[in-house]
Amino acid sequence: xxILVFLIPVSLSLGALGLLAFLWTLRSGQFSDPEGDAxxxxxxxxxxxxxxxxxxxxxx
Amino acid sequence: xxxxxxxxxxxxxxxxxxxxxxxxxxARTLILSLPEIHCAGCIAGAERALSDVPGVISARVNLTLKxxxxxxxxxxxxxxxxxxxxxxGHRALEFDAATLAGAGDDETGRALxxxxxxxxxxxxxxxxxxxxxxxxxxxxTRDFLHWISAAIALPVIAFAARPFLYSAWGxxxxxxxxxxxxxxxxxxxxxxxxxxxxxxGGRHAYFDAALSLTFFLLVGRYLDHRARAAARSAARELAAxxxxxxxxxxxxxxxxxxxxxxxxxxxxxLAPGMRAPVxxxxxxxxxxxxxxxxxxxxxxxxxxxxxxxSAGEMNLTGPLTLHATAVGEETSLRRMTELVAAAExxxxxxxxxADRAARIxxxxxxxxxxxxxxxxxxxxxxxxxxxxxxxxxxxxTCPCALGLAAPAVATAAAGRLFRRGVLLKSGDALExxxxxxxxxxDKTGTLTTGRPRLATEATPEALAAAAGLAAGSxxxxxxALAEAAEAAGIAPVPVSGLVERPxxxxxxxxxxxxxxxxxxxxxxxPDDGGAAIWLRLGEAPPVRFGFADEFRPGAAALVAAxxxxxxxxxxxxxxxxxxxxxxxxxxxxxxxxxxxxxxxxLERLNALAAAGRKALMVGDGLNDSGALxxxxxxxxxxxxxxxxxVAADMVLLNADLSALAGAMETARSARRRILENFGLAAAxxxxxxxxxxxxxxxxxxxxxxxxxxxITVSLNALRLR
Numbered sequence: 080x081x082i083l084v085f086l087i088p089v090s091l092s093l094g095a096l097g098l099l100a101f102l103w104t105l106r107s108g109q110f111s112d113p114e115g116d117a118x119x120x121x122x123x124x125x126x127x128x129x130x131x132x133x134x135x136x137x138x139x
Numbered sequence: 140x141x142x143x144x145x146x147x148x149x150x151x152x153x154x155x156x157x158x159x160x161x162x163x164x165x166a167r168t169l170i171l172s173l174p175e176i177h178c179a180g181c182i183a184g185a186e187r188a189l190s191d192v193p194g195v196i197s198a199r200v201n202l203t204l205k206x207x208x209x210x211x212x213x214x215x216x217x218x219x220x221x222x223x224x225x226x227x228g229h230r231a232l233e234f235d236a237a238t239l240a241g242a243g244d245d246e247t248g249r250a251l252x253x254x255x256x257x258x259x260x261x262x263x264x265x266x267x268x269x270x271x272x273x274x275x276x277x278x279x280t281r282d283f284l285h286w287i288s289a290a291i292a293l294p295v296i297a298f299a300a301r302p303f304l305y306s307a308w309g310x311x312x313x314x315x316x317x318x319x320x321x322x323x324x325x326x327x328x329x330x331x332x333x334x335x336x337x338x339x340g341g342r343h344a345y346f347d348a349a350l351s352l353t354f355f356l357l358v359g360r361y362l363d364h365r366a367r368a369a370a371r372s373a374a375r376e377l378a379a380x381x382x383x384x385x386x387x388x389x390x391x392x393x394x395x396x397x398x399x400x401x402x403x404x405x406x407x408x409l410a411p412g413m414r415a416p417v418x419x420x421x422x423x424x425x426x427x428x429x430x431x432x433x434x435x436x437x438x439x440x441x442x443x444x445x446x447x448x449s450a451g452e453m454n455l456t457g458p459l460t461l462h463a464t465a466v467g468e469e470t471s472l473r474r475m476t477e478l479v480a481a482a483e484x485x486x487x488x489x490x491x492x493a494d495r496a497a498r499i500x501x502x503x504x505x506x507x508x509x510x511x512x513x514x515x516x517x518x519x520x521x522x523x524x525x526x527x528x529x530x531x532x533x534x535x536t537c538p539c540a541l542g543l544a545a546p547a548v549a550t551a552a553a554g555r556l557f558r559r560g561v562l563l564k565s566g567d568a569l570e571x572x573x574x575x576x577x578x579x580x581d582k583t584g585t586l587t588t589g590r591p592r593l594a595t596e597a598t599p600e601a602l603a604a605a606a607g608l609a610a611g612s613x614x615x616x617x618x619a620l621a622e623a624a625e626a627a628g629i630a631p632v633p634v635s636g637l638v639e640r641p642x643x644x645x646x647x648x649x650x651x652x653x654x655x656x657x658x659x660x661x662x663x664x665p666d667d668g669g670a671a672i673w674l675r676l677g678e679a680p681p682v683r684f685g686f687a688d689e690f691r692p693g694a695a696a697l698v699a700a701x702x703x704x705x706x707x708x709x710x711x712x713x714x715x716x717x718x719x720x721x722x723x724x725x726x727x728x729x730x731x732x733x734x735x736x737x738x739x740x741l742e743r744l745n746a747l748a749a750a751g752r753k754a755l756m757v758g759d760g761l762n763d764s765g766a767l768x769x770x771x772x773x774x775x776x777x778x779x780x781x782x783x784x785v786a787a788d789m790v791l792l793n794a795d796l797s798a799l800a801g802a803m804e805t806a807r808s809a810r811r812r813i814l815e816n817f818g819l820a821a822a823x824x825x826x827x828x829x830x831x832x833x834x835x836x837x838x839x840x841x842x843x844x845x846x847x848x849x850i851t852v853s854l855n856a857l858r859l860r
Binding site: 083090091094095098101110111112113114115118119120121 | 179256291
């Protein structure tokens with residue numbers, strides 16, 4: 080049962096990794112237009128600016 | 140999906156031209172509504188059309204919200220963008236950015252998503268640890284696993300369960316019981332008891348159950364919030380579509396001001412096509428006024444200097460100068476809104492199915508669990524065991540499925556309706572729509588388009604001459620004549636010296652002889668009071684052109700669908716008896732009343748409610764707004780007046796009325812689905828509660844019962860068609 084000392088932290092950190100990935104998707108607005116994202120993969124040209132324009136930032 | 144898009148064809152997949160880089164220092168953001176986009180081709184087409192407009196820095200279409208966010212240089216007007224989109228085949232409307240402000244960032248929704256993510260993570264991990272306990276971990280190992288579970292579960296519960304705890308605390312403080320009270324009690328008791336058992340080295344800890352309760356209920360809460368937020372933002376979007384502006388003659392000439400800044404005595408310019416912003420008297424100019432939204436009359440009324448104009452009337456033909464006599468609160472428009480407010484106060488609050496279920500459920504659960512505690516404390520004398528049973532009962536009966544059942548179905552149904560062009564403005568409108576047993580319609584603008592159509596036969600020569608005269612006017616009859624000539628393939632006769640006499644008609648010369656098209660008095664014809672205009676060429680006797688209102692597409696189909704379902708139909712119109720009877724007969728409506736005033740409409744609806752009927756009201760005008768608010772459930776076409784759309788529970792975004800029949804079908808199956816879900820949840824309880832009461836419940840059984848019932852309920856909700 081000594082292996083638990085390693086396995087439990089490993090499983091917890093893997094879970095935490097997933098949680099962090101979810102937090103990142105939440106922050107970067109990837110849930111703001113699910114239908115649009117589904118449709119855009121059909122377009123030939125690359126989506127150069129995959130996030131909605133925000134008034135405060137100036138990316139071009 | 141792409142193939143079904145009429146606006147785009149297949150050719151819209153050309154690459155989007157990258158917008159030229161420009162100084163973005165004085166750039167601003169415009170938000171446009173694109174109600175008809177629905178496929179990848181539409182996205183590409185709309186974005187390309189927008190990027191091609193000079194001055195546009197970037198454009199991004201959001202298909203979910205059916206909106207485009209456009210960064211433009213300061214000089215670019217929203218009209219330029221909507222025109223460019225119209226050329227590309229996309230109907231676009233401008234949103235008032237100020238009204239929409241704050242609508243985009245949904246704080247509560249994001250906080251809920253975050254809580255779902257955190258509790259989901261914790262649930263998975265604790266569940267994994269629990270699996271090893273269930274599969275036989277003993278003594279020190281079990282305690283060790285329990286302690287780790289506690290270390291994960293307790294902070295997560297403190298963070299993620301806050302929405303329930305706050306709501307339950309609020310209810311308890313005002314001496315009420317709501318659904319969140321048993322939820323909070325179950326979560327807190329389960330956590331506290333598990334902590335005690337862990338400390339005492341006991342066999343059962345319910346950390347996984349407490350976490351999965353939190354997780355599933357948060358999902359339900361999030362769906363509920365999304366449905367409400369969508370309804371709220373729909374209402375806000377509708378308000379944002381109308382930016383109330385007026386043109387006033389100020390000391391420095393014409394100035395555009397907000398309607399709220401107008402004062403009594405101001406002189407206001409009213410161009411053809413504009414709606415009067417205030418009550419007033421015409422100081423200068425002649426025109427025809429369209430009062431359809433206020434009174435339901437389909438025929439425009441001529442007006443000249445001295446004639447009173449009510450706020451909300453549309454100016455059709457000539458420019459007018461209006462002397463404001465009542466503004467803001469005193470206008471007839473506002474008095475109509477008071478009628479709406481009164482009707483809304485009278486309607487009372489509707490109890491949703493979930494509310495009604497919770498009212499029975501919450502006290503029952505508490506009593507059951509308390510009774511189990513008392514019984515086992517008396518029977519075995521072991522308080523610890525009795526508490527274990529009580530907590531197990533609370534966890535098993537926790538309204539997981541109940542909290543998920545209604546929101547999951549409502550979300551699925553609202554999504555379906557939105558795709559069909561029906562926008563739900565209030566969360567429980569769907570449930571109320573399912574109960575409807577009588578439908579009441581307004582005529583002008585609702586069953587009809589409000590656009591007249593030539594109804595009498597005319598010789599090609601007369602039609603050609605009339606179309607020639609009509610070419611210069613924006614009057615609905617003139618436009619109907621021009622359309623009729625075009626449809627018949629008749630070229631309009633050229634007219635020289637064409638002038639519009641607002642309030643009377645058109646005048647000009649055809650082939651050297653004087654020609655007039657207009658009202659009976661203007662052309663010297665006998666006035667028969669019908670919806671008609673007359674053509675007079677030289678000294679020849681006047682020719683009559685009669686008009687009828689055109690039915691909205693789907694109107695007949697809707698009435699037929701309602702009758703097939705045994706729902707009574709009724710027509711209440713402010714228009715004349717003849718026009719109303721013609722519409723009633725053409726559509727096969729059961730019962731019709733003409734010349735009904737707004738207050739009488741409200742009265743009829745109240746009478747129906749008093750007789751126990753559940754009425755669906757469909758109307759578009761101000762005169763309907765009181766009735767819309769009083770009805771059991773109401774719908775307004777998107778072309779309707781702002782006031783009507785605000786008062787109604789649903790807005791039909793497409794011109795086709797038959798979408799309403801589909802909406803009713805969806806509402807009924809949604810109601811059936813919700814009841815089924817309650818049944819499923821009850822069935823799970825029937826199996827699991829006796830086990831818990833008998834004291835045989837283990838954390839494994841609790842976790843299984845809870846997860847299975849939640850998943851079954853969600854899957855059943857997704858079956859909705």
